[in-house]
Amino acid sequence: MAEIEPDRLRAAHQHLRQKVEQSDLRAQGKSRFTSETQQRKEVGKGDSKLTEPTFLRPQDIQKGVTYDVEKVFYTTLGNEIRRVNRDDLVAFQKNIELLQDQYKRGITAKQVINLSLPFDIKKSNEQIFMAVPLSIKNGVVHFMTNASKESNVTEHHVNVEFLNYQSLILQPTAITADAVKKKLMYGKLKFECDCGRHTYWFRYIASIGGYGFGRIEEGYPKLTNPHLAGVACKHVLRVMHYILSPAFTQYITKQLQKERSKQAGQRRKQTDRQLIKELDRQFEIIESKTNKVIxxxxxxxxxxxxRRANNYNKAKQREAEKRQKQELEKVAKEQGKDAADKIIQKQKQDALRTLDSLLASKLITPEQYAFYKRGTK
Ligand SMILES: [Zn+2]
Structure with missing residues (x-):
């Protein structure tokens, strides 16, 4: 159970209440993302005085084994800071391929929580208590959450796009509660947060995975997250938790009804009164310790x-294994045992990389890792 400091909770509640009463939150949220994009653009241009380029671009990764040390990059792959070498680029390529396969079918709120790092979930439970939907337009909900005590801002902005929203609006039959649940709460979505953790750790992964909302990040996080582990920051996690709650079902159902009965495509804002009421409700639930933890x-x-790493159903997998075996026999016959051994080695390396990524996401323990690793030797 997450330990919550009462002072933290009270301060967060107060800050958000003041925010609602004081300001145009829509404009503030927008300007956060705009200035982040602007900053990124400036850094991306590079500084001629700097000898090391900051961003490792797709073009650099593409070179893989043919990479010649024309630029010096650094990485933390292997847990210490050192120069990027050719093997790293090949590892980066593989990590990207693995990730792209993993997210081919998109991501849902539940999966965001399940695939996140324990570290982020813990922080979310201990520091981020409230998430409220400020407004919605064309299936994109603008959420606000509190920030942690240590942050230099008092709130964060999270955008979530519900990919099935538009089709529900246009549906010619009545929308059932079941459809809302299936298509929105448990449906595919895209998201972004204005915090540093999302910007430097997760925006790239979201871009590659195809579930990123807003700016596409093309720079590989070679220093902050070379294994491409994790999915969401503590703010996004709080929002996903809220999306899976009855309060959100109520909110989104109301919005859908408005959209279907009045003009569609308008921005629909919640009033200050509605927001304050929802903030107070969430505050009281946590204070009375009846809240569900993430x-x-x-x-x-x-x-x-x-399953995602395998990305095959059983029949296909058997077929693939058979093909691999045949190819192996052919290579052994034509090019000798050494060439065949090389292929086996490569297959083992691929299996190992899947294990590395499971370990980095803390989905298996170091003991399980060691156990499975023996199988790849
Ligand atoms: Zn965040």
């Missing part, structure tokens, strides 16, 4: 990651 289902997540 928790991931490790077993389901592990299964999901393995």
């Amino acid at each position: 928790a991931r289902n490790d077993k389901a997540a592990q299964r999901e990651m393995m």
Whole structure:
């Protein structure tokens, strides 16, 4: 159970209440993302005085084994800061491929929680208490959460796009509660947060995974997150938890009804009164200690990651294994045992990389890792 400091909770509640009463939150949220984009653009241009380029671009990664040390990059792959070498680029390529395969079918609120790092979930439970939907337009909800005590801002802005929203609006039959649940709460979505953790750790992964909302990040996080582990920051996690709650179902159902009965495509804002009421409600639930904590289902997540990493159904997998075996026999016959051994080595390396990524996401323990690793030798 997460320990919550009462002072933290009270301060967060007060800050958000003041925010609602004082300002145009829509404009503030927008300007956060605009200035982040502007900053990124400036850094991306590079500084001619700097000898090391900051961003490792797709073009650099593409070079892989043909990479010649024309630029010096640094990485923390292997847990210490050192120069990027050719092997790293190949590892980066593989990490990207693995990730792209993993997210081919998109991501849902539940999966965001299940695939997040325990570190982020803990922080979310201990520091981020409230998330409220400020407004909605064309299926994109602008949420506000509190910031942690240590942050230099008092609130964060999270945008979530519900990919099935538009089709529900246009649906010619009545919308059932079941459809809202299935298509919105448990449906595919895209998201972004204005915080540093999302910007420097997760925006790239979201871009590659195809579930990023807003600016596409093309720079590989070689220093902050070379394993491409994790999915969401503590603010996004709080928002996902809220999306899975009855309060959100109520909110989104009301919005859908408005959209279907009045003009569609308008920005629909919640009033200050509605927002304050919702903030107070969330505050009281936590204060009375009847809140549900954010928790991931490790077993389901592990299964999901393995399934995604395999990305085959059983028949296809058997077929692939058969093909690999045949190819191996052919190579052994034509090019000798050494060439065949090389292929086996490569297959083992691929399996190892899947294990590395499971370990980095803390979905398997170091003991499990060691156990499975023996199988790849
Ligand atoms: Zn965040």
